[in-house]
Amino acid sequence: MRLYALAVYAFLYLPIAIIALFSFSAGRSAASLQGFSVHWYHKALHNPFVLEALWTSVRVAFLSALLATIAGTLASLALTGMRGRVRAIFDTLVQVAVMIPGIVIGIATLIALVSVFDLVNPWLEPLTGLKLSLGTGSLVAAHGLFTMSLVILLVRGRMESLDPALIEASGDLGATPVATFFQVTLPQILPAIMAGFLLAFTFSFDDFIIAFFVAGSDTTLPIYIFSSIRRGVTPEINAIGTMVMGASLTILIVAQVMLRRSQAQPRP
Amino acid sequence: MTKEPLSTDATTQVRAGDTIAEFVSTSKQYGAVLAADRLSLRIRRGEFLSFLGPSGCGKTTALRMLAGFESPTDGGVLIDRKDVSKVPAYKRPVNMVFQQYALFPHMTVAQNVGYGLRQQRPRMPKAEIAAKVQKALATVRLEAFGPRRIWEMSGGQQQRVALARAIVNEPKILLLDEPMAALDAKLRSEMQHELLALQRSLGITFVLVTHDQEEALAMSDRICIMGKGRIAQVGTPQDLYDRPRSRYVADFVGKANILEAQLTRVQGDTGTATLANGIAVHPQVFAGDTAPRKAEIAIRPEVLSLAAAGAPLPEGTAALPARITHRTFLGDHTEYLLVAEGIGPLQVNVPRQAERVLGGHDVEAMVQILWPAGTGLVLAAEATTA
Ligand SMILES: Nc1ncnc2c1ncn2[C@@H]1O[C@H](COP(=O)(O)OP(=O)(O)OP(=O)(O)O)[C@@H](O)[C@H]1O
Ligand SMILES: [Mg+2]
16 A cells, blocks of 8 residues: 555656756756756756746736735625525635636637627727737736635635634624724634635646636746747756746645644634 | 723712613514514613523523624614614623633734723723733733733633623623633632622623523522523522512522412412312412412422421411422432322422431321411412413
């Protein structure tokens, strides 16, 4: 049984470990180890195309995570105030949304956006000279929409375990509903909100499929990696991949710790 | 909107006895459940009042309508002669100690206690808050615990924090919803004494919800007994024990034998009634009662006594022949269960001292139950039919 588990883990993580290992190779081949150097990291970090793609990815990830966190938190608060039936329907819809494959969301969002652009642009352009098109905006929208359901899942879970007597006690002690929100509700759900933000950020940062459909002429890091691979895998790609993975893993672990904290908090 | 603190200066000294809060035919309907049914009750300034009743009778509902968490579906709630039915909790000059304490887990003990003071507008100076918090912590003997986290406190300590957090605001009324339910028996009786001492020294009106009869008897100036969303009777503990108006109250406070009888005559505050076995007794009656009517008589087990069959009777005492079915020795008294001829099961408690002098009785022995004139109580007519 233990051997079996080891085999599964090896199958999952060995390829990743090998990529990380090969990224330190000094040679030109991406599929073997020849000496040790950080040469390819240096090269990647001085490649203007990589840097631009990285900047796009970070910007999109940050903005979409911000959008998802704010909208998701507000939605969670509204859901908590709702009556049983309506709430159950929305909760289910959110859970389903998380499971929809990225490719479906990608295509659906693309079609939706293009239809909206077709509808709006003929009116907008003559009036303002502006024209809506695919790009950072559509990336933020698509990622924000999808990751919002992640945030809702996390924040709703935390709200459910919140003792309603705490809210009443705050009111009893003279706090207005707004003061209660900022002094009691928010501190209680903040770890879940921050974990939601980090998850949303990582998702957007790593996402290729949805981005591929709606990025337009913009290039995110995953899209850059994909298009480079078509020109052949180099140790530089390995280095970039390793860095993306390192960053994502770090953020995910931080998010996990936050969630644990918020759940393991001793209750009176 | 700030909470007005209870004034303590000499010019507005509390006038003990006047009304601080009032239920005016207050009802609360939850869907099909009528949790409070036309409650009418005046709460006196400075008193310790308990709501007592079995689970689900509406005690918490009544308390929550005072606190402002629920608004009545009919009737009103007055605090200081102002109708507060539509006033939200955060604008009411009352504070509550919650059953599970509801302390804020992300704050220290001192931050919890100072929470109410920090909500006041205009803002109270920090130094003043700190001083008041320290004083409140001292009142509940937790001076040194201010910087602790909530989960570092024991159950009893948490309860005292909850108490301090409420009284630091000097509320007009302190509401307590079964505050002792989560404590073990020893701690509970300690807290009862502390709570009473606190109430006496602060002079704040306390309203306590409990389903523990002993707790209510030990602590309250007055008890409001509830059943099925209604107020059954309000009175001092002694009043409720000695003069229960209904079978429900007689059963709920202490033990009582209830006997069917025909009330044949009423003379002042005593009456003459014929029991089912034909024997006449002379119980007390409520003012205004009229004969003849069918009636129920309540009599406490310790009021009755036992004598051997055939023993001579004291003047004016009725004797019911009976057979002993159970005898339980309980230290300071012995509990006898008997079957009285033509009446049915009755309980008689004999003090240990009386048994030492007069001797005990054996199970299966035929004895006489002695019923002195002027004891027992004819339950109120309206309560019998209700
Ligand atoms: N929020 C609510 N929604 C629906 N019904 C309720 C609600 N709160 C109370 N009830 C019902 O109202 C009735 C009275 O409840 P309440 O909590 O006042 O009882 P209680 O006397 O405090 O009982 P306990 O000793 O068990 O705490 C019960 O039948 C209860 O089921
Ligand atoms: Mg209750």
